[in-house]
Amino acid sequence: MGKSPLADAEISKIWICKKCKARNKAGSEKCRRCGYRYLRPRRKELKAKK
Numbered sequence: 427m428g429k430s431p432l433a434d435a436e437i438s439k440i441w442i443c444k445k446c447k448a449r450n451k452a453g454s455e456k457c458r459r460c461g462y463r464y465l466r467p468r469r470k471e472l473k474a475k476k
């Protein structure tokens with residue numbers, strides 16, 4: 427409530443570094459903070475957790 431749909435869109439464009447948890451721009455090949463290559467898209471679905 428109260429949040430604009432654009433906010434969700436921005437979140438979906440963020441990738442999280444698996445190593446340092448830094449936020450990176452979606453499509454980045456590597457973390458800009460630590461250089462780690464493995465990034466993952468940020469999702470709302472926490473139920474899909476292994």
Ligand SMILES: [Zn+2]
Pocket residue numbers: 443444445446447448457458459460461462
């Ligand atoms: Zn990182």
